[in-house]
Amino acid sequence: MKQKKIISLVAVALISILIVCGAVLMYKVFSGNTKFKEKEVYVYVPTGSDYEQVKKIIAPYVENLDRFELVANKASYPENVKPGRFLLKNGMSSYDLVRAMRKNDPVSLAFNNQERIENLAGRVGSQIEPDSLELLNTFRDSIFLKENGFTEENVLAMFIPNTYEVYWNTPAVKFRDKMIKEYNKFWNKERTAKAEAQGLTPVQATILASIVHKESVKKDERPRIAGVYLNRLKLGMPLQADPTVIFAMKKKSNDFNQVIKRVFYNDLIMKSPYNTYVNVGLPPGPIAMPDITALEAVLNPEKNNYIYFCASVDRFGYHEFAATLAEHNVNAKKYSDWINGQGVQR
Structure with a gap:
């Protein structure tokens, strides 16, 4: 009887120990194990990193690295480290952290x-x-x-x-x-066909769109500007686009951070393949990355008989268009007088 009682006590003790150990293990695995205040953070694991490097990367964000390692080793993470960007959320457990380090976040x-x-x-x-x-x-x-x-x-x-x-x-x-x-x-069949209808390849259409993009921030005006430039190309006229001159000036000085608000005659005659005042046709490449509206403007231009345009004095951001040089000279003088009055030198 006494022996049975001892066996029962030992069994109870073992069960208690197992329960305690299990509780401790559960705590280590599933209790929160982060130490950052933000709701979530990203950690970045460079290509070629090993487990030791990963531990150094995540150490600032993990409250108890030993608890993380316990789960990582059980889950064979050290042998399966992946490079990438990984999302850690505040309050994640060691189990959650290991799972998160397996999921590359785009x-x-x-x-x-x-x-x-x-x-x-x-x-x-x-x-x-x-x-x-x-x-x-x-x-x-x-x-x-x-x-x-x-x-x-x-x-x-x-x-x-x-x-x-x-x-x-x-x-x-x-x-x-x-x-x-x-x-x-x-550049699917439809867009390529539209470019060809204007006598352009997709690359040429993009180059022209980059000029249209720089000429006007007014998206509703871009199809009209595209129409003007296409008219000039068909007539064999130089595009005479100020943004190409500005790009050429920046390229020559190798300073693309400078702001150029005005171009002068000496600028218009500078030698550069990007200067569309001295070269007929398109420059050798885009002068900027055109947005989709500028691209669509070139593919779907306004059909007009305009050959010239200049900035409008009355409608800020827009332009005045003309079919003849005489009309254009009137508009250009009006703008020149206005900008001289503003004291803009460059």
């Missing part, structure tokens, strides 16, 4: 209104793992350019401004390949 990568391919590489490089130089070299790869009909001067035309879902650790080449797929998707 980036909503956005770009628009970039003046040069260098600016675009910097913009993209600030949002994904490859740096701007690696991206730039990938964009300018001679084999890629030749295979896809681009040059270093016009490759900016390949990038359609939008928001794209990509993984943070997407390699530069894979990102570039995604962009050429998006380009081909945008």
